[in-house]
Amino acid sequence: MERLPNPARRAMLAAGTMALLPLRGRAAARVDILNVSYDPTRELYKKFNAAFARHWTDQEGGDIGIRMSHGGSGAQARSVIDGLNADVVTLALAYDIDAIAAAGRLARDWQARMPDGSTPYTSTIVFLVRKGNPKQIKDWSDLTRRGVQVITPNPKTSGGARWNFLAAYAWALNEGGDAKALAYARDLLKNVPVLDTGARGATITFTERGIGDVLLAWENEAFLSIAEAKPGTFEVVVPSLSILAEPPVAVVDQVVDRRGTRKLAEAYLQYLYTPDGQEICAQNFYRPRLQSVAQKYQHQFPMVKLSTIEQFGGWTQAQQRFFADGGIFDQIYRPGG
């Protein structure tokens, strides 16, 4: 929640208290659900929650509240596995929700329950560079040049960083097979001076602390940085090939059935697929699935050739091969030179 100046906060508190008073007599209590999400969705869900609450009150009546929790995707999934009562999860990659399903908290076929593999919006990985692109970074090949510093979080802890890594790998694979891709990934990591634990941390390292020449970022995070910084501080560079990042959403069966919030939780996620919901996604720089909305915001999203996670056999395989202990990431990470 944003900090409001004191008088404003007091006024809001007073208004809130007054609004609550008449409710006390009525039987209909306010229903809360908790959405456990990853780092860069803060702005998206702030807007979306307000819109959905209005929609729900109009359609069904009754007062609802949506609480948010943000953090690294893996850490968030772990909290849910360990017992955090999330009614819905909206995470960075399917692997993290699979892990929750493996712990028995939701059905294993969760991804088939909603349209588009339960991913209402997509994103991709782009480069964020400093004003005027002083190092002339145009494509993935420029990232391994001497003297170019690349900022990306640690793929072991950050969902976004896994997409970054796979995007880079997919490009190199396209250029010349597995051996070339391995060598490229190794060279790329040599140019990474800091491995932050989460996507937001890496963004701050690049934008606020001024470290590095290029940030590998979620497209939405990159556009948001530009929107929030002084005009002309940063530029987005779109590489020749990137990856289609599909952040999935799911209802946590065990929690909604116990709390009796299934109807609300399902309606909440469904609303993401409606034209209104899709519009809010697009306004927050997530690529909408719905054709009509996609066309409307076409100018906002650069055309880019996209690889998909299917190229790596889905998330379970990709996780095992690249990011598990002893996987490719561990193998190529060796002290500089």
Add this chain to the structure above:
Amino acid sequence: MAVAASLSGWRKPSVLPGFGPSFGLTITYLSLIVLLPLAAMVLTTIGGGWQSFLHAVLQPRALAAFRVTLSCAGGSAAIAAAAGLLIAWVLVRHRFPGRRLMDAFVDLPFALPTAVAGIALTSLYAPNGWIGSLLAPLGIRVAFTPLGIVVALTFIGLPFVVRAVQPVLQELEHEQEEASHMLGASGWQTFRRVIFPALTPALLTGFTMALARGLGEYGSVIFIAGNKPMISEIVPLLIVIDLDQFNYAGATALGTTMLLISFLLLLAINRLQDWMRVRHGD
């Protein structure tokens, strides 16, 4: 000594009423806050089996992290000990304007959230920071290298040394120094043979506490370390990374090993302290 005191005090009447309730409370408190969580961790580790324990602890990345953690914590505790001794000396032995203010500054690292310390140090020592930009032309990089970890841990560990040495230094009788001087010892000899031995136990205590704190420190380090595997990744971070990969067995294995190492180190230093007390006579 502490053990001897508690044994001789066993069931003797004391100022505090009721040995029974207070002893019971002590046991309960220690169990709930300290022993049970540690026991749970060790049990989880044992549940994972030897194979996975060895696999988690002996993989190159974990070994490198142990090396980084131990060497940085040790190095920074040594620096903190030297600098802390000097600061304590200045604060006790000299009178100057602003002394009390400086005395209060020493405690700041205790109170400051460690993440704040880490971020502040990082922006100072980053290649484009105030100090970092001066060091960069000399080819010295502090932030995002193990050197940065040492800086952060020295910051965190300093007050432990100062606060351990200060009271002892205050108690030290001036007459001893005068006697030493009268017997013809030079200033250096007086320091080395008279003052330093008296301070050593306190200095060791400070060093130990700084070291113990450094081994477990997470908040300030992750900001300045760069967190690169094999180079500047500390064990506490590796534990968090393991947890984020849902690898509970690996995380608890690292935690248990860390516990063991810390315990052995502290034990060794305590023994050393006792031995020195006996040698120099308390």
